[in-house]
Amino acid sequence: MTTLIEFAALGLGLGAVYVGLSTGLLLVYRATGIINFAQGAMAMWGAYVFAQLQKDGSLVLPVGTLYFPEPPGVAVSLLIGLVNAFLLGVLAHYLVFRPVRRAPALAQVVVSIGLMVSLQALAVIRFGPNSVKVDSFLPDGTITVGSVELPQRELTMAAIMVVLAAIAWAYLRFTHSGRATRAAAENERGAVLMGFSADRLALIALVMGTLISTVSVVLGGVLTGLSPTNYTLLVVPALAVVLVARLESIWLGVAGSLVLGIFQSELSLLSTRSWWPTWAQSGLDQVLPFLVVMVILFAFGKRLPARGTLQAVRLPDVVLPRFVPWKALALVLVAGVALVVLSPTYRFGLTTSLIVAMLALSYVVITGYLGQISLAQSAFAGAAGFTLSKLTTAWNVPFPLAILVCSLVAAALGMLVALPAFRIRGVQLAIVTIAAALAIERFVFDNYSLTPATGNPIGRPTLFGIDFAVRSGRDLSRLGFSFMVLAVLVLVVLLFVRVARGDTGRAFLAVRANERAAASAGIDVRRTKLIGFGLSAFIAGIAGCLIGYSQGQLSAESFSVVVGLTILAVAYLGGITSFGGALVAGLLGPLGLVYTALHQWFDLGDAYALITGLGLILTAILNPSGIAGETRHQVEWLTGKLRRTRSLPAPREPADAAVAPSAPAETRRMTTGV
Amino acid sequence: MSEHPAGLRTEQLTVRYGGVVANSDVSLTVEPGQVVGLIGPNGAGKTTFVDAVTGFTGSEGHVWLNGRRIDGLAPHRRRQIGLTRTWQSGELFGNLTVAENILVAARPGGVAALGRDVFGRRRSRNDQVVERALTAVGLEGVGRALARDLTLGQQKLVGVARALAGTCELLLLDEPAAGLDSHESLEFAGRVRAIAEQGPGILLIDHDMSLVLGVCDVVYVLEFGKLIFTGPPDAARTDPAVVAAYLGVPMESVDA
Numbered sequence: 001m002t003t004l005i006e007f008a009a010l011g012l013g014l015g016a017v018y019v020g021l022s023t024g025l026l027l028v029y030r031a032t033g034i035i036n037f038a039q040g041a042m043a044m045w046g047a048y049v050f051a052q053l054q055k056d057g058s059l060v061l062p063v064g065t066l067y068f069p070e071p072p073g074v075a076v077s078l079l080i081g082l083v084n085a086f087l088l089g090v091l092a093h094y095l096v097f098r099p100v101r102r103a104p105a106l107a108q109v110v111v112s113i114g115l116m117v118s119l120q121a122l123a124v125i126r127f128g129p130n131s132v133k134v135d136s137f138l139p140d141g142t143i144t145v146g147s148v149e150l151p152q153r154e155l156t157m158a159a160i161m162v163v164l165a166a167i168a169w170a171y172l173r174f175t176h177s178g179r180a181t182r183a184a185a186e187n188e189r190g191a192v193l194m195g196f197s198a199d200r201l202a203l204i205a206l207v208m209g210t211l212i213s214t215v216s217v218v219l220g221g222v223l224t225g226l227s228p229t230n231y232t233l234l235v236v237p238a239l240a241v242v243l244v245a246r247l248e249s250i251w252l253g254v255a256g257s258l259v260l261g262i263f264q265s266e267l268s269l270l271s272t273r274s275w276w277p278t279w280a281q282s283g284l285d286q287v288l289p290f291l292v293v294m295v296i297l298f299a300f301g302k303r304l305p306a307r308g309t310l311q312a313v314r315l316p317d318v319v320l321p322r323f324v325p326w327k328a329l330a331l332v333l334v335a336g337v338a339l340v341v342l343s344p345t346y347r348f349g350l351t352t353s354l355i356v357a358m359l360a361l362s363y364v365v366i367t368g369y370l371g372q373i374s375l376a377q378s379a380f381a382g383a384a385g386f387t388l389s390k391l392t393t394a395w396n397v398p399f400p401l402a403i404l405v406c407s408l409v410a411a412a413l414g415m416l417v418a419l420p421a422f423r424i425r426g427v428q429l430a431i432v433t434i435a436a437a438l439a440i441e442r443f444v445f446d447n448y449s450l451t452p453a454t455g456n457p458i459g460r461p462t463l464f465g466i467d468f469a470v471r472s473g474r475d476l477s478r479l480g481f482s483f484m485v486l487a488v489l490v491l492v493v494l495l496f497v498r499v500a501r502g503d504t505g506r507a508f509l510a511v512r513a514n515e516r517a518a519a520s521a522g523i524d525v526r527r528t529k530l531i532g533f534g535l536s537a538f539i540a541g542i543a544g545c546l547i548g549y550s551q552g553q554l555s556a557e558s559f560s561v562v563v564g565l566t567i568l569a570v571a572y573l574g575g576i577t578s579f580g581g582a583l584v585a586g587l588l589g590p591l592g593l594v595y596t597a598l599h600q601w602f603d604l605g606d607a608y609a610l611i612t613g614l615g616l617i618l619t620a621i622l623n624p625s626g627i628a629g630e631t632r633h634q635v636e637w638l639t640g641k642l643r644r645t646r647s648l649p650a651p652r653e654p655a656d657a658a659v660a661p662s663a664p665a666e667t668r669r670m671t672t673g674v
Numbered sequence: 675m676s677e678h679p680a681g682l683r684t685e686q687l688t689v690r691y692g693g694v695v696a697n698s699d700v701s702l703t704v705e706p707g708q709v710v711g712l713i714g715p716n717g718a719g720k721t722t723f724v725d726a727v728t729g730f731t732g733s734e735g736h737v738w739l740n741g742r743r744i745d746g747l748a749p750h751r752r753r754q755i756g757l758t759r760t761w762q763s764g765e766l767f768g769n770l771t772v773a774e775n776i777l778v779a780a781r782p783g784g785v786a787a788l789g790r791d792v793f794g795r796r797r798s799r800n801d802q803v804v805e806r807a808l809t810a811v812g813l814e815g816v817g818r819a820l821a822r823d824l825t826l827g828q829q830k831l832v833g834v835a836r837a838l839a840g841t842c843e844l845l846l847l848d849e850p851a852a853g854l855d856s857h858e859s860l861e862f863a864g865r866v867r868a869i870a871e872q873g874p875g876i877l878l879i880d881h882d883m884s885l886v887l888g889v890c891d892v893v894y895v896l897e898f899g900k901l902i903f904t905g906p907p908d909a910a911r912t913d914p915a916v917v918a919a920y921l922g923v924p925m926e927s928v929d930a
Contacts, residue, residue, distance in 0.1 A: 317769050318769065495792060498791050498792055499788065499791050499792060501791075502787065502788075502790070502791030502792075503777075503781045503782070503783045503784075503787040503788075503790070503791060504783050504787055504788045504791045505791070506770070506774055506777060506778055506781075506783065507778065507782060507783030507784075507787070508783075509767065509769060509770055509774075510767045510770065510778045512769070513767035513768060513769050513770065514765055514766075514767055514768075516730070516761075516765065517761065517765035517766065517767065518750075518767075518778070519730075519748075519749040519750045519753070520728065520730070520749060520750075520753060520758075520759055520761070520765070521750075521753065521775075521778045521779040521782060521836060522750050522753035522754045522778075522779055522782040522840060523750055523778065523782040523783060524748070524750045524751075524782070524783075524784060525750070527784060527785070528783055528784075531783075531784075531785065531788055535788075
């Protein structure tokens with residue numbers, strides 16, 4: 001019993017961090033209707049500045065560094081850290097969130113994910129990828145209550161954060177502008193009529209939220225040290241708490257945060273007991289928030305306030321893909337010739353691009369066509385990859401069959417994660433899927449009793465005596481493998497085109513446009529969503545298998561949540577509603593052709609992730625139809641111009657070649673039976 | 675003869691929103707080929723009734739379609755067996771073409787459809803389905819336009835066409851004529867009759883008195899969620915309860 005209470009008190013430390021993050025999330029949401037996935041990443045920056053000042057007196061700016069002759073005191077460091085947080089909040093407001101205030105939910109989610117990816121990448125660049133230790137400036141003793149010894153440090157942290165949450169609450173409750181913020185959440189025009197600029201209220205909330213969250217991460221750093229991924233993703237449990245607080249109540253958020261912290265602490269205690277199964281020791285701290293989210297959504301799903309979620313995910317129009325045999329053939333030929341002539345390094349880059357294009361295509365299905373936001377695609381891919389490792393090594397399932405089976409496993413997982421989509425949509429679904437992805441990553445991929453640390457080798461793919469493995473002896477990028485990937489991609493694209501042009505694709509688009517009308521037209525919305533998640537996870541699963549084959553053995557890093565978000569970023573950059581967009585995404589994607597080229601020419605290092613993140617923010621704000629969509633518009637414009645002047649037809653745009661722009665007039669004419 | 679003959683029959687349909695009773699014991703019948711009007715002042719619960727019958731809001735009481743009890747079925751199931759509806763606000767899929775809007779209803783997807791999409795041969799009956807539905811509402815040739823590019827009046831007609839596609843045993847029209855001018859409205863009345871002659875029963879809800887009273891075989895009048903009148907249109911014009919409840923002014927002055 002004593003131990004239980006002591007662990008509960010220890011859990012208050014983590015709980016305090018959640019209080020800071022969830023209070024910040026709630027403030028921003030109340031003022032703008034935006035769920036800020038970058039809340040943890042934003043809070044991390046100020047905390048890093050603080051930690052670095054404490055460590056060696058260097059004040060790290062996004063560009064350049066100032067040096068103090070000797071490390072300043074805690075108060076000065078904290079002040080400087082908070083000034084940084086303040087400036088970050090102001091910048092984020094004007095450059096990132098204000099432009100998308102009236103944008104659809106998807107653009108808002110994407111923008112905040114772009115910010116999250118950028119800040120994490122910037123933190124890696126400026127502070128290094130490794131954990132930075134923070135010396136404790138909090139009281140370290142214990143308070144003895146009866147026979148129980150309670151840690152002063154955790155209690156202090158919780159107390160500080162509860163006070164800060166109370167200030168946020170009081171701001172909303174008692175100040176004039178706080179009341180206007182609450183009014184604006186109900187009715188923005190009302191607040192404007194009261195004489196408030198909704199914009200200024202949003203700025204105040206974002207800055208205040210960033211400051212409070214930053215303090216919590218500064219405190220949290222004392223417990224755990226700071227690492228870029230860690231605190232970026234700590235936003236996920238906080239998001240779970242925010243859902244528990246029904247996106248409204250700061251006090252429910254505080255209570256939920258502390259309870260979650262305590263629960264996680266108790267779980268870590270229980271999981272060391274001998275009766276606790278060893279396979280269930282890893283990643284429990286992430287499984288718990290996921291379960292919490294699921295239970296809450298199933299219990300209260302429909303009653304969650306609907307602000308910012310009622311509005312359908314408005315996306316650029318889909319141009320139905322048309323299969324034009326000679327264009328498709330030309331595209332395959334170009335890719336094939338490129339694979340043959342390129343040097344092994346570039347060949348591997350192009351091959352990876354083909355695989356990433358497949359992953360991006362899975363986003364096109366789920367988001368571009370069905371209008372659902374899934375942040376779990378990398379987890380689906382990973383599930384297939386890890387199954388592949390088991391199937392090919394333990395059970396000797398032969399090569400093409402193994403891919404099919406593993407992708408079906410991924411599809412089943414996708415449908416499981418889709419269950420909450422029956423009740424929720426938009427940003428809430430994004431929260432559930434990222435929580436699911438993180439739970440799968442930590443509980444399965446990082447779990448040594450399921451996926452041994454010694455590695456997860458994958459059997460060599462051979463068919464009819466032909467070896468399709470990526471390596472053989474000193475050849476690290478075999479042509480056979482590349483051709484196999486190209487063939488699989490062609491099959492996947494054919495699958496996509498057939499589905500997109502068929503009844504299923506039309507049903508997807510109908511659900512995307514209007515679920516109520518879809519039901520009144522006879523569409524089973526739930527089943528359609530299940531099919532969509534299943535299909536998209538299936539495609540992601542195929543990509544996951546190919547990633548596995550391309551490495552010969554699997555590592556969890558290939559399928560981390562952050563990788564998934566980066567690929568979402570490039571998919572959105574390329575254009576989330578078209579196959580052409582997926583191809584562009586493939587070329588731009590991590591380890592793809594462009595990445596390889598940049599790496600060969602410059603020492604890009606970690607800047608790639610930063611550029612991707614910034615590109616994502618810019619795309620979401622300026623050009624939601626992505627690079628492929630923009631190119632298509634320009635090609636259409638050019639074609640129109642040239643036709644009018646009776647000149648030669650416009651040059652073919654490579655990214656869109658197989659998906660020729662087809663005017664709405666042509667979309668129903670079945671020109672070919674693929 | 676079966677107790678529940680062909681057509682639509684509701685029995686004591688009641689809808690509660692919290693403490694508010696939006697529909698109270700509404701029982702009505704629409705036979706195949708019949709055009710039945712449902713009128714009533716704003717807030718009388720007409721749209722609520724349509725939502726309850728089609729399954730978009732929870733209700734007590736029973737609903738039969740062609741002798742089959744359908745309360746408890748999900749909205750899309752009711753649509754698939756032929757209980758179709760339109761919406762006041764159109765509710766088209768704005769990002770799809772008119773033809774695709776209609777095809778959604780004719781072939782709503784599903785697992786079997788996925789199999790056909792992937793492995794099956796292409797079918798070419800699409801154009802016929804679309805043209806038949808569009809002809810029924812007098813919108814031939816707009817199939818290739820994007821739904822959101824049409825006028826509101828046209829969008830509502832496309833809504834009717836969408837409701838006619840696939841199986842349509844009974845059609846509930848929720849204010850289909852709002853947004854049409856008086857000439858178009860007259861034309862629309864003719865089409866409603868023509869549709870009914872093809873077989874399906876029609877429940878018509880509208881504010882346009884001359885449309886409803888001119889085209890319907892039977893009229894039901896709803897006030898505060900309760901039926902206050904059932905009978906032929908002519909009787910409705912003169913029924914004192916209807917006149918008093920509906921507008922507080924004699925019907926003739928509305929018609930004029």
